[in-house]
Amino acid sequence: MSKNNFSSHDSSDGKNLSERLEKYCEWEGCLSENIDFGGSKAVDIMIFMIVDDGVKDRTHRKNVFNADFQFIGIGANEHPNHKHVTVCDYSSEIRNLGDENPNIKTSVVNVLPTKNKQGKNNYQETDPDAPDNTKTIRITTVTKTVKGKSTNKVKKVYTLDDGSTKEIEMDL
16 A cells, blocks of 8 residues: 555455455455554554544444454555555454364265266266266355455365365355
8 A cells, every 4th residue: 555655445456355355364254444544653543443533434433343353453554645554454253264164054965976877977966066076065155244245155165086176166
């Protein structure tokens, strides 16, 4: 933001908070961001976010006091137009990239594939995405909320005969 003289919740390449965060980790539940331009002391930045003067729906204040947010990431730097910029990213849940959420429902199918008359294995009869050499399928459903909009996703992980995996994620 400071390097490119940029002032937005979206990055200079057009990525939103969710897209930027998912490059480094997994998240669930609520996700939000506060940005302060100009404050150089922590107390000034927090007062700005709590008072939230000039912001009609008091989003900064709501983020600071939202009990659903259990994690916060904070970055601060100099900014060419505003002297300083501080970014606070909030999330309900966060974990290492690739780690499954232990609270979500997972279905694992362990059936030996057999070929039918059309040459498809039994996975392909009900799942057109299943590769020919599918050994097992793990299906996970996740709800993600970005800027108040919830999206339901299905993630399918196919374990193949050779032990490798193929992953597909799609909106419901």
